[in-house]
Amino acid sequence: MIEAIVFDMDGILFDTERLSVESWIEVAERLGLPDIDKGVYGCIGLNRTDCRIFLKETYGQDFPYDYFREQTAAVFQRKMAKDGLPVMKGAGELLAWLQEKGLKVALASSTSHKTVESHLQQAGFTGFFQAVIGGDMVEHSKPQPDIYLKACQLLDVEPGNAAAIEDSPNGIRSAYAAGMLPVMVPDLVKPDPEIEKMLYRKCDSLFAVLEFLEEKDKKGELYQPRI
Template sequence: MIEAICFDMDGILFDTERLSVESWIAVAEKLGLGNIEKGVYGCIGLNRTDCRIFLKEVYGEDFPYDYFREQTSALFQERVEKEGLPMMKGAGELLTWLQEKGVKIALASSTGQEKVLSHLRRADFTDFFQVVIGGDMVEHSKPLPDIYLKACELLGVKPENAIAIEDSPNGIRSAAAAGMLPVMVPDMVEPTPEIEELLYHKCDSLFAVRDFLEDML
């Protein structure tokens, strides 16, 4: 029995992963850091702690992580202020429908909680969620299961009775490791055969997620 739905944020509710990738590439070019694409795609789904570790493993201990993230965050925020927060199609409709169904809803994002709450307020999404967890609230975020286990604990549901809606391989690995039912809506990265094996279902849009859930809730 499905009792709860846990959402990732970037790439699921908001089209922010695309904006982040563009910001990373622009800053890397400005600083002369070379090709950053391996780093940026590898960091999708990671919190800041694990992202730092990954980037220094890939580019060496001299990689200027703090300054780089300061600059990418500033550029990202500048574009959000100028262009608005990009929404994923169907996000508001799906959240409204789930709320009307009386389903417990959580958000479990690798992004820091302060930024998560800011995005939710900007989109007027705050009231949809009973639980909101940012990546800075757990020691290690995705692909480890901590963030989803915490979400289920705070919702008061067993992981096997909860669906996680994710777009990234790291998010799918996290949800599967927590014992949840991972539903993938690919955004920037398509699932590999390894990820396909972990999926409960795959949808091509949030509208398709609603259709999939129609007979389950």
């Protein structure tokens, strides 16, 4: 029985991962940093603490992490100011349906809580979530299970009764380790055989997630709260 849905943010609700990748590549080329693709895709799903560790392990302890992130953030904000916040197709429809059904809904993102709240406000999504957890609210974010366990705790739901909507391998590993039902909507990184084995369901869009949940609802496999 699915009682709650916990969303990732970047690459699921908003097409911000693509902007981040473009920003990282632009700054890396400007600074003459080689082979940045490994760092870009390896950091998807990580919070700032774990991203710092990963980049320094990958490129050496002399990697200018703070300056690099300062520059990539500036490029990212420039792109956002120009084109606005890119909302994923189906996000609003899926959130509205979940609200109508009365399921518990949370957001668990490796991005900082302040940025998460800002994005939700810009998109008009703040009223859809009973809990919002940013990557700076846990010691270790994805692929560790901390952030999803915290989301389930705040929703007062057992992890086995909660589905996690994710796009990245690190996010799927996190949800799987937490004992949740990982639903993947692949974005920039496609699942390999290791990740495929962890999945409860794979969907090609948020509209497909909605269709999947509608099927579960018809079978009586979604929790229906008493009104």
